[in-house]
Amino acid sequence: DIQMTQSPSAMSASVGDRVTITCRASQGISDYLAWFQQRPGKAPKCLIDAANKLQSGVPSRFSGSGSGTEFTLTISSLQPEDFATYYCLQHKGYPPTFGQGTKVEIK
Amino acid sequence: EVQLVESGGGLVQPGGSLRLSCAASGFTFSDRYMDWVRQAPGKGLEWVGRIRRKVDSYTTEYAASVKGRFTISRDDATNSLYLEMNSLNTEDTAVYFCVRSATGWYNWFDTWGQGTLVIVSS
Numbered sequence: 001d002i003q004m005t006q007s008p009s010a011m012s013a014s015v016g017d018r019v020t021i022t023c024r025a026s027q028g029i030s031d032y033l034a035w036f037q038q039r040p041g042k043a044p045k046c047l048i049d050a051a052n053k054l055q056s057g058v059p060s061r062f063s064g065s066g067s068g069t070e071f072t073l074t075i076s077s078l079q080p081e082d083f084a085t086y087y088c089l090q091h092k093g094y095p096p097t098f099g100q101g102t103k104v105e106i107k
Numbered sequence: 108e109v110q111l112v113e114s115g116g117g118l119v120q121p122g123g124s125l126r127l128s129c130a131a132s133g134f135t136f137s138d139r140y141m142d143w144v145r146q147a148p149g150k151g152l153e154w155v156g157r158i159r160r161k162v163d164s165y166t167t168e169y170a171a172s173v174k175g176r177f178t179i180s181r182d183d184a185t186n187s188l189y190l191e192m193n194s195l196n197t198e199d200t201a202v203y204f205c206v207r208s209a210t211g212w213y214n215w216f217d218t219w220g221q222g223t224l225v226i227v228s229s
Contacts, residue, residue, distance in 0.1 A: 032212060032213075034215065034216065036152075036216070038152075042218035042221075042223055043204055043220065043221055044152065044216075044219055045219070046202075046216060046217050049213055049214055049215075049217075050213050053213075055217070082150070087151065087152055089152075089215070089216065091212075091215040091216075094168050095154055095168075095170050095171070096154045096215065097154070098152040098154070099151075100151050100152055101151045101152075
């Protein structure tokens with residue numbers, strides 16, 4: 001199975017901060033990488049697919065980059081509603097695997 | 108509006124069985140692959156399995172942790188997805204999400220239900 005390692009596992013940030021989350025794959029996955037946001041008690045929501053394609057309705061402060069084994073999710077200016085847990089997902093093959101999550105908390 | 112609504116969760120004893128359902132609406136259900144993803148309390152996300160379309164012979168894929176115990180099925184006539192779970196153990200305790208996917212290499216897991224909680228305990 002392809003392992004996905006996210007870093008950091010948790011972080012504290014302030015409104016307006018630039019936030020970067022990294023996901024590393026144990027082997028090359030091209031751009032078969034998606035990012036999800038999960039607010040407490042809610043279902044995950046897809047933010048980005050194909051490593052850098054913003055899903056419809058997702059604010060432009062979110063962006064994704066990377067290819068192969070190294071990927072990043074960037075929030076350019078953190079907003080109050082962005083405090084949540086973020087997961088990466090590789091879907092190059094079966095089984096699809098998630099990173100362990102990054103919890104973004106209010107500083 | 109695309110909607111996925113799970114039901115059927117609850118408390119079950121170790122070794123027991125449970126059947127989850129997912130009612131889909133707002134899209135052409137028969138055109139989509141459908142998945143189940145679970146989340147143990149306070150933990151991350153784990154893919155459970157997938158069922159493809161009729162044109163793909165309704166083939167399925169499963170995570171190693173559930174293979175041989177769980178079965179995914181669908182009824183395109185009623186826009187319903189099912190997860191039959193047998194030989195349940197405490198490690199299966201989780202919220203189970205019904206998830207819509209595309210049929211190609213992208214747009215996996217693009218819409219999620221709200222989840223249904225399964226607790227395996229004596």
